[in-house]
Amino acid sequence: MSFDADGFSIYEGFLQRLQGNRLQELQNSAPPANARNCLAHAAIRELAAAPECRELAGALLGEKARAVKATFFDKNPDKNWKVPPHQDVTITVREKADVAGFTCWTIKDGVPNVQPPSEVLERIVAFRFHLDDCSADNGALIVWPGSHRAGRLKDDGIDHWLLEKPLGLTCPVGAGGLMVMRPLLIHASSQAVRPSHRRVIHIEYTAADLPAPLRWYDEVG
């Protein structure tokens, strides 16, 4: 198994190994509810800029790697969602601008979201930091290893993958663990069977600049 071939890797106990063991501090200071665009949240910003995270992002993406987007997920008995198999194809930017290849503009929580060309998505890596144990019963991600190498897929491309390989691989991760994944890796998330809190800080890093006048919504690192 390798990150390049599979499109994901899991590092158990990553937060515990950060300088000062950050798991408990992050559990205590995490946002109170699901939130988008949370690189401005002090604890998340600090995590995104932690030397160990920047070093790993730099090794995967190149020395200009920095965090450009963060989302906080808390799957719990009141918010127990299910997401069908998909690729992550949206980025957030400062301001809308008509640039070739950037399509499907929307505004979410006041922030412009857009689907960039595949080359931009291929230069992003998502870091998912788990604040709680995330088991097969508690909303673990299901992934289709290697699917990122097919590039950006249309819906029928995803259907084709699912016909060939109906069962994805469920990825349990313990509290403090980090799952690193390519956004174009096909992934899904099931409802928790035994829901309790399943908190994940999802931070996206890239070394890429956007074509002017577009700018990433936020940049840390």
Ligand SMILES: O=C(O)CCC(=O)C(=O)O
């Ligand atoms: O954490 C989850 O349950 C959903 C994650 C997901 O599907 C995504 O980030 O696109």
